Amino acid sequence: MRYYRGEKLKFLIVLLFFGTSAWAQTGTDKEIDKIIAQMTIDEKVAMCHAQSKFTSAGVPRLGIPEVWMSDGPHGVRAEINWDNWGYAGWTNDSITAFPALTCLAATFDEKASYDYGVAVGEEARYRKKDILLGPGVNIYRTPLNGRNFEYMGEDPHLASKMVVPYIKGVQTNGVAACVKHFVANNQELWRGHINVELSERALREIYLPAFKAAVLEGDTWSMMSAYNQVRGQYCSHNEYLVNTILKGEWGFDGVYLTDWGAAHDTKQSALYGLDIEMGTGTNGLTYSEKNHYENYYLAGAFKELVKSGEVSEEVLDDKVRRILKLIYRTSLSKNRPLGSVNTDAHHEVARRVGQQGIVLLQNEDHFFPIVDKKGLKIAVIGENATRMMTIGGGSSELKVEYEISPLQGIQERYPNAEVIHAMGYASGPSQYGRVIPSKLDADVLKAEAIEVAKTADVVLFFGGLNKSHHQDCEDGDRLTYDLPFGQSNLIQAISEVNENIGVVLISGNAVATPWTNQVKGLMQGWYLGSETGHALADVISGDVNPSGKLPITFPKKLEDNGAHQLGTMSYPGDSINVEYKDDILVGYRWHDTKKITPKYAFGYGLSYTDFEISEVVADKKVYASTDDITITCDLRNNGKLTGAEVVQVYIGKHKSKVERALKELKAFQKVQLEAGEKTSLSLKVSVKDLQYYNESKSDWELEKGDYYIYVGNASDNISKRLKITISDNVN
Numbered sequence: 001m002r003y004y005r006g007e008k009l010k011f012l013i014v015l016l017f018f019g020t021s022a023w024a025q026t027g028t029d030k031e032i033d034k035i036i037a038q039m040t041i042d043e044k045v046a047m048c049h050a051q052s053k054f055t056s057a058g059v060p061r062l063g064i065p066e067v068w069m070s071d072g073p074h075g076v077r078a079e080i081n082w083d084n085w086g087y088a089g090w091t092n093d094s095i096t097a098f099p100a101l102t103c104l105a106a107t108f109d110e111k112a113s114y115d116y117g118v119a120v121g122e123e124a125r126y127r128k129k130d131i132l133l134g135p136g137v138n139i140y141r142t143p144l145n146g147r148n149f150e151y152m153g154e155d156p157h158l159a160s161k162m163v164v165p166y167i168k169g170v171q172t173n174g175v176a177a178c179v180k181h182f183v184a185n186n187q188e189l190w191r192g193h194i195n196v197e198l199s200e201r202a203l204r205e206i207y208l209p210a211f212k213a214a215v216l217e218g219d220t221w222s223m224m225s226a227y228n229q230v231r232g233q234y235c236s237h238n239e240y241l242v243n244t245i246l247k248g249e250w251g252f253d254g255v256y257l258t259d260w261g262a263a264h265d266t267k268q269s270a271l272y273g274l275d276i277e278m279g280t281g282t283n284g285l286t287y288s289e290k291n292h293y294e295n296y297y298l299a300g301a302f303k304e305l306v307k308s309g310e311v312s313e314e315v316l317d318d319k320v321r322r323i324l325k326l327i328y329r330t331s332l333s334k335n336r337p338l339g340s341v342n343t344d345a346h347h348e349v350a351r352r353v354g355q356q357g358i359v360l361l362q363n364e365d366h367f368f369p370i371v372d373k374k375g376l377k378i379a380v381i382g383e384n385a386t387r388m389m390t391i392g393g394g395s396s397e398l399k400v401e402y403e404i405s406p407l408q409g410i411q412e413r414y415p416n417a418e419v420i421h422a423m424g425y426a427s428g429p430s431q432y433g434r435v436i437p438s439k440l441d442a443d444v445l446k447a448e449a450i451e452v453a454k455t456a457d458v459v460l461f462f463g464g465l466n467k468s469h470h471q472d473c474e475d476g477d478r479l480t481y482d483l484p485f486g487q488s489n490l491i492q493a494i495s496e497v498n499e500n501i502g503v504v505l506i507s508g509n510a511v512a513t514p515w516t517n518q519v520k521g522l523m524q525g526w527y528l529g530s531e532t533g534h535a536l537a538d539v540i541s542g543d544v545n546p547s548g549k550l551p552i553t554f555p556k557k558l559e560d561n562g563a564h565q566l567g568t569m570s571y572p573g574d575s576i577n578v579e580y581k582d583d584i585l586v587g588y589r590w591h592d593t594k595k596i597t598p599k600y601a602f603g604y605g606l607s608y609t610d611f612e613i614s615e616v617v618a619d620k621k622v623y624a625s626t627d628d629i630t631i632t633c634d635l636r637n638n639g640k641l642t643g644a645e646v647v648q649v650y651i652g653k654h655k656s657k658v659e660r661a662l663k664e665l666k667a668f669q670k671v672q673l674e675a676g677e678k679t680s681l682s683l684k685v686s687v688k689d690l691q692y693y694n695e696s697k698s699d700w701e702l703e704k705g706d707y708y709i710y711v712g713n714a715s716d717n718i719s720k721r722l723k724i725t726i727s728d729n730v731n
């Protein structure tokens, strides 16, 4: 229910009444305060909670429009009914699905993130959304988290760098990004109530930086709470996280909204920074009926507190001021473009991000690229070769105009070869997120796949996870690190009849890969959205040289991951509390520091060409606390193909007085070079980025002394280590 016709007229009359055109207004604080002065308490409170599943109220009398929201983050979700979770069944809400954010992070390319943001923002704008519910930047702590595919990996620097351009891109459309889920929503199991206990250092150094960058550099106009509690208080109304850090230290001037149904208390919601409450079920029900919105914590009960004076009206005004500001930034922004959906440009962005994010993990005997030729027989095996992956996964599910499956992509790209197919295994259909065991006979499927594989020259196995419950899906974690549905056995069995086998993992998470000695090629294919099959075929065929790097670690086994090695209180907790005992040593920080070799390391990814990093130097040997460190190096493409490489700079403190990771990513740059081409690069790191968070002082501290700079093309492939010295302490 947008304001159209009658409402618009009313709005214009209101403008005349104010003697100025709101379209010309910029929404300065003064103007916003003038509007607030006209509003009743009822009108103000009405803006602070949902009035439907995905909108909050405006004030028709004053021409203040409603706020319309949509998921996010990989495309604009299909229209949901006004008052329940059913899809509205519109025929004009099919959109472009962009690759999942793990893939975007794997591009290590800020420009790709900006293009992605612009494109998804245009689609949101066209669909008349004011807030796009994304991106997500919760840190990848365990490969079991069902929602990792919606986030940007395990490293705070990478996530910070990648989230900023996404936000800026979305917001150029006059659509607010909504960065989620603030904070420490690192598991889906018990997400609605689990209390996360973590050190201040882990919070500041690992879990907060991407949110901080989203506010200070990305200027995000909204942020969504996490469902869980942190240190005994729900994130939706957490005094320390929201008042002290987000709105206090970082000066966030946007709207803080709940995750759907994540508010738990009126007074805390009022006082601890919540601006809009969304999705609360009424009387404990998940599905509300109309007019129950009055029962929200920030509705009737809140009004009473304000009217009785128990909560000052200024508290309410602060929320309304933020919401009005967001409205001025979005629906009242006079230069707002109109947006577009399903354009060639959007499809191109989706395909390009997919191409750039696919990670080549193993390539024995130059298995990839596979050249199309007459007489070549390619067996495409695996359920994920044909399964639609834009369906499922929870709130990020999308209704696409089209989705090219891997099989389709291979068929199109290999017109000369013969492409044969077998399903190989069946996961079973998913209904309301739950998997219904397949009625297909697993042995028959397996036997069929083996027969198909026997006759082929090359086998491409498309497996991995899918978007059902206990896979890569919201509201539940994976139950095991292993590949599900008997895939590991199937891969082994196929490899016994055909040794020319390459595996493409379609997943948003690391999985156990005990069969890599039996296969020649391995690619991490993520979830790539509408252009899945095209992007995969581009890389498999060699039309595009792979350049993605892992934004996550693949441990050899689950217990090698820090969160898992430290016992069940560390993951998943006892259902009441979870203690982040791995502390600051998340992902590669843990593997490096504890000397546990991963299967595939953070930052790792192969190319069809060979790169060489050389001449690595820092501009000085000794730096002051206010300096920048400039690291230069040469990068040469020694192979025969054009390709892109990501040069990565990690820095670690030598002999720190506190526990530190051996090294941490501090800069990276992706560069494309033609065969034989060489270039010089220069990467900058500010010395203050080497600070650690000193809990006893509640502040960042720079330790003087020696540091090592590591430059390479993966966290476990360092070309050169340099020693530098920081001359002064900063406390």
Ligand code: BGC
Pocket: 071, 072, 133, 180, 259, 260, 395, 474
């Ligand atoms: C998810 C959010 C999502 C919201 C609205 C929640 O279950 O956690 O990420 O934006 O639903 O669909």
